[in-house]
Amino acid sequence: FKVTNINFNYAHKYKNRKSFSILHSQFSIKYDEFILIKNNLITDTTISNLAFFDTKEWLTPKYPLLKGTKRSELIEKGVLKEVNIHTSDLKYFEKMAMINAILGFYVIEEFDIIR
Numbered sequence: 001f002k003v004t005n006i007n008f009n010y011a012h013k014y015k016n017r018k019s020f021s022i023l024h025s026q027f028s029i030k031y032d033e034f035i036l037i038k039n040n041l042i043t044d045t046t047i048s049n050l051a052f053f054d055t056k057e058w059l060t061p062k063y064p065l066l067k068g069t070k071r072s073e074l075i076e077k078g079v080l081k082e083v084n085i086h087t088s089d090l091k092y093f094e095k096m097a098m099i100n101a102i103l104g105f106y107v108i109e110e111f112d113i114i115r
Helices: 018-025 069-076 087-092
Strands: 002-005 034-038 049-053 058-061 080-083 095-100 104-108
Touching: 049 069, 058 069, 069 080, 069 095, 069 104
Parallel strands: 002 034, 058 080
Antiparallel strands: 049 058, 049 095, 095 104
């Protein structure tokens, strides 16, 4: 996962995902996915919401680019807690999960973060 800053909005699911395509094409090294940072806070990836496990509970960014339906469902059920997550917090998490309607709640036990 490549951590990268963005300056665009994506509050609704759009068919036009040009901003994400541009992001993927900017790097000569191809990354599996990007962790998107806006206003110094972690938001999402280009294809999913995110959650992080801190040894006690699953945390999800308080201000994602897109408030996905699966993410909202997990918050309502008490599985996820919304908090501000900074890039400096990433080193404290044991696990990460990608969340969307297709993946569901996909836990990633081992992951590399490139800044």
